[in-house]
Amino acid sequence: MTGEVGLPSPPFPHDRAERYVREQLWKREPLGDVIRLALARRPGHLALVTTEVRWTHRELDERSTAFAAGLLAMTTLRPGDRMMFQLGNVAETVVAYYGVVKAGIIPVCTLPQHGAHEIGRLAEHTAARGHIVQADFRNRDLVELGTRLGEAVPILDTLIVARGAAPPGALSFDDILDAGSQPDARARLRSLEIDPDGIVAFQLSGGTTGLPKVAPRRHAEYAYNSQVWAEALELDENAVVLHPLPIMHNAGIAAALQPAHLVGGTFVLPSGADAGPMLELIARERVTTMPVVPPAVAIRILRHPAARTTDLTSLTRFVLGGQRPSADLLERLESELGIPTQQMFGMAEGMFLFTPPSSPEWVRRGTVGTPISPADEVRVLNVGFETEVPDGELGELACRGPYTIPGYHRAAAHNAAAFTTDGFYRTGDLVTRHVVDGRDFYSIDGRIKDVINRGAEKIHAEEVEELIARHPVVHGAALVAMPDPVLGERICAYVVPGVGAETLTLDAVNAFLLEQGLAKFKLPERLEIVDAFPLTNVGKVSKKALRADIEGKIEKENAPL
Template identity: 30%
Template sequence: MDEFDGVGGSDGVGGSDGVGGSDGVSLSSVFDRRVRTSPRAPAVRDVGGEPVSWGELGDRVTALAADLAARGVRPATVVSWQLPTSVEAIVLLLALCRLGATQNPLLPVYGDRELDFILRQARPALLIVDGADPARTAAARRVAAAVARDGAPIDVLAWGKDSPARGGPLAPPTGVAGRWYFYTSGTTSVPKGVVHADRAVLAAGRTLVERLGLRPDDRYGAVFPLCHVGGPAWQVAAMLVGFETLCVARFTDEAISALQDFDVTIAGAGPPFFLAYLAAQRALPAGRRLFPSVRAFPGGGTGRPPDLDARMVAAFGAGIVPTYGLTEAPIVCMGRLGDSPAQRATTEGIAAPTARLRVTAADGGAAPAGSDGEIQLRGDHLMLGYLDPELTAAAMTPDGWLRTGDLGRLDAAGYLTVTGRIKDVIIRNMENVSAVEVEQVLATHPGVTDVSVIGLPDGRTGERVCAVIVPAAADAPPSLADLTGWCARAGLMKQKWPEQVELVDELPRNPVGKVAKAQLRERYLPGADTAAAAPR
């Protein structure tokens, strides 16, 4: 079978609680319902801060919505904002939802180049930046002024420094469905502007609730950036269920300690975070558990070590619940709490309740079950399109499916395994080598802490396999011979063995944890002709 959807199933969640399929509601109406239902229950807190109840959060959202409305924000007004994950950022997000504005959350790492591109494309009326960062504020004003010279002015508000205009009492509209402009994290080129309606963010949040069996007594650690599409999805889950969120602005050792003090039960959000939790656990005295109440580690990120789930279970008594999605279709696929160890270790789960997946062969036809092909998506999670209509036309099939550019396979039960990127295939001697497959083998070597595999030009074979590794011991890193021997013992065909090894202290990653392979290729291209070669 080549196509699966998550609709129907005895474990689906639906009905009047609003957790089921798309029903046309807005994020604002979901939030208002939670405020009415649980006004005294804790909703959110910052690291080192006091809990804010749902009722208090509602009051703050209402007050800020009035201030923003007095500043001119109306339904469909485009507002760009670039803030770290915090209670205040959540208040802003929800206030904009209440006004029906079009939100454009920006990753905090975006610099002048990305900001200039986004402001010219999104054309916001208001840009909100972190006033606690003078350099960022000055850069935002400079870029906004340059963009405004070619178009309409952009009002810049330094959050925490400039106070929004104080308006009078206001009953902002509720139930107004908002729109979102999310930008891809962009590891290879300028980011792409993705247009979503509330529907997609709600669908992603509902998937989290259904697959994790989320409960009001859960405590979620928000280490994932709020300004990424997964951030609002987790806020939807919190509003639907009523659990408390700890906002982590920067993921540091202190943040891990804060998660421990919070007694987190749901700890995300991908392999780099999980590896950090394991390191923190090893540093504790024997018999003491870092997260004694944790029951799941949800997180995306393909190419994770196949033994990572088993290591998490051994250390914490809880395993990984994998997720798969894109900025264009968030959390479109996810595992279940009851999945087998093999399913948790090697797949990304099954289609979300209102999503559909299919895998297509190179000729566009259906790939048989278990065969690799391009992963394509559709359903409630899917974007409305890109801000650039030419990108939309190129990304969509004639029958309305999104071409993800990811390679994968579906098994007979509908579980998805991601095997690489169409553009991340190394072509060596006219044979395709999946970088992800090689990474998964090398990641199990005891001398390897982290690894990324890239293709580099080779005059004889076209491309050669280069492994960039973070060694477990800097003074005794594994050699090329060590790694090729490991690949041989793992049964990896010789054509896929690494032919060049580079050592780094850490891999460059984008804000959501994906390795920036373009940076690695650029770094090692100049020395490609002098690299050591493995036996062929």
């Protein structure tokens, strides 16, 4: 198997890895084999529903196996190589993801919304050789982007185009499927040896600086993550799971797609998060479970005119995550729509918390719950130290366990600060532990990290600030979150202008950012021009003062006349 490039992704400590195997938490087989065996158990049962396809477990297994075999037959990609993903919520994404996993190729779980800036730097950081794009993704020419990046990033030498024509030098998704149906291609696939302790996927984290840190997920722990989450939600072969957000997010894969198929159930993939089509799918497919629904999506459902006339009685698990929902939202979903709600907290780095339905109401309303695995370990630390605070006091959430990464990929300096000396991941989230009947529950009370959570999409402030600061008439920039009743937070840019900045507008700043290759969902939604930034007592920009300033302005603007 190809070795890891540059500084390695830290492995799990030997003693912990042995314990997880001994306790039968980790299986000694690659994730691709786990998926293949799960799909083989109920071959005729419905596996995948989109607006375009209805495939059985057998059909999904066959297509993803063909894609795996075709990749090895038509490209020079081999197990351990990396592939950037820029596909939306379409059936080809599921086929490609399962296919690369079966082939031992590592998906880098980027999004179609990412721009050249993000894709190029992440490709270099992960040493990605492959890039798969969706030709008909809305309002974006991803084929042109892929072609341009292939010329700019020498190592990115394999471009695959789904749902459209492939330009010269690129490969067609359909041609790869055809090649993978040949007997010699299947034989080559069957002869593969894939290390179950190796990396199976690179997920992007909600890091604090620059581009997102890359979280290396490994075969055994990623399978366990989905398995124990399925057990927490009591999923079985009758489960019909719908996920409304981008499928290549960790939440889409580890909390929705894989759990549905590992239990023999059905996965429903809407093309987007519009409330109307989602309500139709819930009723038509008798959806039982919607994991990781951001409050913004829940609000859209609640407000949609058809919500009160749509049959939602099949829903038994409606799990809100991504950002903290209000108690009023939870109450209205239950009282007005009859939807039973739960909360959860998850991260690309691993740890999942959830509120069991049997929990007291105040726990379901006011906390994000308890760890899903008995092997999960949680500490609440004094900020900046490794000592724990007493129960009931605020501290930083730190965790480790059988599916929480022991370190980021090629980030030794960051790992030294992000993990304790005994391997607990410092999440940057401020929490309080509540002990109820001998069980620990955690409420999220803020965060240390400088990340804006816009409708469950994490925007790293420093990345955007650095790009704005490149503008020729900008002296400095600071990004902060401003409150929003639907998305939770939106992006406000404070800018200190330089000479010639008389015409500096939000549109001008955003046009410049797009030229720099930034993704549209990271663009500021409000611009505030200031002569200087407020500073802390140690001379740093006071984000706290800026957040208070924009909150005050919004409150004043919304005040009744």
